[in-house]
Amino acid sequence: MSEPGQPAQIRALDLSACAREPIHIPGSIQPHGVLFLLSASDHTVLQVSENTAAHLGVEPDQLLGRSLQEAMPGAEWSRLEEALAQPDPAAESPVRVIAVRKGARRSFDALLHRIEGALVLELEPVAEQDATEMTRFLRQVRVAIEELQAAETDAKLFAACASAVSRLTGFERVMVYRFDEDWNGEVVGEQLIGDADSYMGLHFPASDIPEQARALYARTPLRIIPDASYQPAPLRPELNPLTQRPLDLSNAALRSVSPVHLEYLRNMGVQASMSISLMRGERLWGLVACHHATARILPYAIRTACELVGRAMSVQISVQEETDRLRAQLEARSVQTRFYDIIAEENNFVEALVKYTPTLLEMVHANGAAILTGTRWTRLGETPGSAELDRILERIEPLAEDGVFRTDALSSIMPEAESFKAKASGLLFVSLSSAERNCILLFRPEVTSVIEWAGNPTKAVEEGTYRLHPRKSFAAWQQTVTGRSAPWRTEEIEAALELRNAFNASILQRTDRLLRLSTELERKNSDLNSFAYIAAHDLKEPVRGIHHYTSFVLEDYGQQLPEDGRQMLNTVQTLAVRIEELIGSLLHFSSVGRIKIATYPVPLDSIVDEALLMLKKRIEDEKVEIRRPATLPVAMCDRALTREVFVNLITNALKYNDKPERWIEIGSRDGAAAATADAAPAALLYVRDNGIGIREKHQQDVFAMFRRLHDRDKYGGGTGAGLAIVKTIVEKHGGEVSLESVFGEGTTFLFTLPQSAQP
Amino acid sequence: MNPNPPSATLRPLVLIEDNELDHRAIERGLQKLNVRNPVTHFHAGEEALDYIRNYKVSADHPETTPGLIILDLNLPDTHGREILAALKHHEEMRVIPVVVWSISSDPADIKLCYLDGANSYIQKTVSLEGTQELLQHITTYWLDLVSLPPVAPADA
Known part of the structure; x- marks a missing residue:
């Protein structure tokens, strides 16, 4: 089978097996309650679980095709009838219903929801609760929310959540289970009662909670299995008579769970389990997973209280993550701002990057960077050599989307990276401009870490004779992970993307500067041109005066002058004309030059x-x-x-x-x-x-x-x-x-x- | 009616020129050319601007309306182009041809003058003979050859 550290293959197996199981239409329920499908119009029973006699003293066949009043006249249905008349009966849940069995009154929580044009009614028996008990749950929820809000760190938040659910439910092991990007899980918070084994820090492969289960968890806030050894109660008839298909039990609290899951729980030594969904927005962030070694029934009121804690926790997670993200962003921004100031002062973008090495590397928490401009690499910090950089680029450039590519395990993409994994296990590639071959490669060193898996993750599912069986051993199994760097955070990728903007801005700035220079030059040139003309004209004016006045003298007094004198005046005129020609030539020459x-x-x-x-x-x-x-x-x-x-x-x-x-x-x-x-x-x-x-x-x-x-x-x-x-x-x-x-x-x-x- | 009859009603020439040299040269030139039109001299820009601002065609003697304006571009107090603009914006004077008479050979100057409505742009020459020659061309063309715009109101 697969080698350690290759979860992809585990997922492949799970896709071929568990992931195909249609868990929302098991055709049966858990037997700790009863389920009816009622017609929307007259509330006659269309489908019913086969375990009615045990809870209500009435056989399923006595119920089918009749209304509940008809079938069980002694019961108190009035509040249920009111709820059924509402447009959204689910909002009315739970409704207290009292049935009479063998002369004894029994209380049930009635849960309602609409599906497939009909109504699903689930009855769960409850011990009579007094008002003070409800108040206690509410108080516990309030305290829990306060504790969650007061938690200063992630660890304290997870611990507070586990502790609150533990207090409410009394489950022996309450864990906060967080998914990673690949849907592997890790126990990040835990509250134990008695001598239950700790799962804290253990990792679970993604196949433990297959995709369709996660989809269901995202839809329903809470699931409970009071007894993993239960005998499922099938629905009668098998198919919803309205649709002739199995009834969708996604929203049914009593929905029977996958036999594989039950086996998984039994292998862990868990008899009762409950899970509360923790959401980060629309995405399933994790679960509060509760285990108990013996069967354990939790009334709806406590489950609702747990659900509230789960919702409060979801909000807190979002808030905390948002705060972390903002803080990181703010930190990145302040580095960026400094960085941009430097770039703005430098003419050359690459020079600016090289000159202020700590800032660039600081900004994205990288140990090395290589900048490609045209065919030239500029390296800073710890990077592979130029020839290796060329090969890295060749390999990863086609993988980039929108000019960005990142990995925290470069050697898993190109085996030869194994030789320089100490310097470059993490790689973040950002292309700087689409037109030219300009890009930045940022490198992170290998960080060797040890992951504790709950059982060998490569043997998460064992093939049995007839069907898949989950693994039987959950003993901590250590895996040493090599060739990996710290993962690239979203803010760091964003910061690196900002480099692209900075790069383009620096080009624009340079263009702008050149444009301004050339405009200035043009203006000076034009100034010089007019200066040349003005100077030429100012020189010409007196020359013209000399020539004209000489002419006046010759015209008016020429006869009185000796021939010699007239000659001299003629020479003055010739010289004046010569000066004028010279000025003209000079002007022309200077204008040709510009x-x-x-x-x-x-x-x-x-x-x-x-x-x-x-x-x-x-x-x-x-x-x-x-x-x-x-x-x-x-x-x-x-x-x-x-x-x-x-x-x-x-x-x-x-x-x-x-x-x-x-x-x-x-x-x-x-x-x-x-x-x-x-x-x-x-x-x-x-x-x-x-x-x-x-x-x-x-x-x-x-x-x-x-x-x-x-x-x-x-x-x-x-x-x-x-x-x-x-x-x-x-x-x-x-x-x-x-x-x-x-x-x-x-x-x-x-x-x-x-x-x-x-x- | 001939707008420029040979006798008695010769239309005046307006000369806007600060340069004493040009006054002499033009006066001599006109004399030599036997041009008898009366000449009105303005020696400064402000003086010329006042004249333009207050100008009205005489109802009794429309023939006293100038026939041609010769304008030097380089005046000490006012730029010639300002005067050109004033002329070409004047309700009644705008029809009178303006010959810009300048030492400038700057193409920018030449273009701007035409843009402002100058009818001719002539560069001054260094020699008196050149000036004389230009003057002959100007007067032959503007005073003899072309028909000047009529000054009397159409219904008069």
């Missing part, structure tokens, strides 16, 4: 066409031959600015040429990719002339602003800004400029532009 380029795939031939068109007159005037040997590539460039590059280079070539036969060649060269080491392939373009050439010592200078190699009036003037602008534009495109020249023979200006992917 302009945002808008690049599109552009066939460069079309740009050269435009440039040549702009220079058409000058080309014709100077009789320069334009050579275009081959088609130019398509470049990713700003059309207007690239045109300016060609215009400036062609203008340059037009200017500096003293040959009788002048030509300019515009083309492209291969092998540009080699020129730029990285990035996209570049188009290498050139404008070549057979002009005057540039001496080698000047070749570095030509691209400098306002750098002129020749006297201003030679070669058609100009401000010396053209090549500087060319360089700026090309560099804005990520390209480079260069030149080849032989002095006296000609110059080739070369530049690169990013080539378009399009042909």
